[in-house]
Amino acid sequence: MRVIRGGAAQGTEIAALQFTNSGNAPCALGDYPQVTLLRDRQPIGTPSEPQAGSSPRTVQLAPGETAQSLLRDYSTCQAPLSDNARVTVPGETQHAIRPAEMRACTLRVGPLSKQ
Numbered sequence: 001m002r003v004i005r006g007g008a009a010q011g012t013e014i015a016a017l018q019f020t021n022s023g024n025a026p027c028a029l030g031d032y033p034q035v036t037l038l039r040d041r042q043p044i045g046t047p048s049e050p051q052a053g054s055s056p057r058t059v060q061l062a063p064g065e066t067a068q069s070l071l072r073d074y075s076t077c078q079a080p081l082s083d084n085a086r087v088t089v090p091g092e093t094q095h096a097i098r099p100a101e102m103r104a105c106t107l108r109v110g111p112l113s114k115q
Helices: none
Strands: 002-007 013-019 027-029 032-038 043-046 057-061 066-074 083-090 095-098 105-108
Touching: 002 095, 032 066, 057 066
Parallel strands: none
Antiparallel strands: 002 013, 013 066, 027 057, 032 043, 032 083, 066 105, 083 095
16 A cells, blocks of 8 residues: 655645555455544544545456555645555555645545556
């Protein structure tokens, strides 16, 4: 799992959430990932919600394949910046903490797509 910082436009920051099948068998990811921003290991802001108007997708991944979801932070508030993000795998309870600096305003995640 990786969080890759993307571009920014006025009031919006974007990051890619990438999930790679590192196993030896195919796997399926469904639903949306969930992201909670952290600062000094403590949650800040509210957890992400699905992007309005989108529908979740199930993605089949062969070993070595990657799926991606876009994370948008509508950063129009003066919330603190995160130093990490706790990302929960779509449709699972497993999570990982990855470096990510974003403002803890309004987080929206898009549906999964294959890379």
